[in-house]
Amino acid sequence: QQKVQQSPESLTVSEGAMASLNCTFSDGTSNNFRWYRQHSAKGLEVLVSIFSDGEKEEGRFTAHLNRANLHVSLHIREPQPSDSAVYLCAVSMRAGGSNAKLTFGKGTKLSVKS
């Protein structure tokens, strides 16, 4: 069964400094990775989706995937206080078309101080 772990559990950065979040997964055949964020127990906002090794940028959010190392990261450039939220890593298998079945990590709580 897929296990998804995120680190750190919480992170505080200053406004404008790069924020880096990590996610490891256990199933090396996974090929569908997403980063979401959740503000104050509300719904999820999709930030970046990545399907192959390398880098994918969406605005200030960049995901790096290294499937050999079972690792995907999220980097937030010039974070602002409004980026303070819980960031969730979600992993799925695309095979069988069931990539709606995501396994989530427990999240990293990011606080951005002005």
Added chain:
Amino acid sequence: GALVYQYPRRTICKSGTSMRMECQAVGFQATSVAWYRQSPQKTFELIALSTVNSAIKYEQNFTQEKFPISHPNLSFSSMTVLNAYLEDRGLYLCGAKGPGNTLYFGEGSRLIVV
């Protein structure tokens, strides 16, 4: 853009009663809908995955008898929590598979059981 609306946003129900929640995809056709629950202090767990013209697949620990789901067309799904008790409280998210194979989430329906 792709939007997912969930209703109601919050419900307080008495222990042993039932709660029905709805999920509407706007601006796209949702061939798959996934229902997740975020229990207090936990991450998101998949309850079931519903694909139009296929049987609804429930995850371990979740059953159709407890969480019946209807997915009558490509824009709407509903799920009921029958005989809700304290352990059923949490934020219920509907994720609809939309453009780019991305799962878009609504803001959730929060269930409070008293």
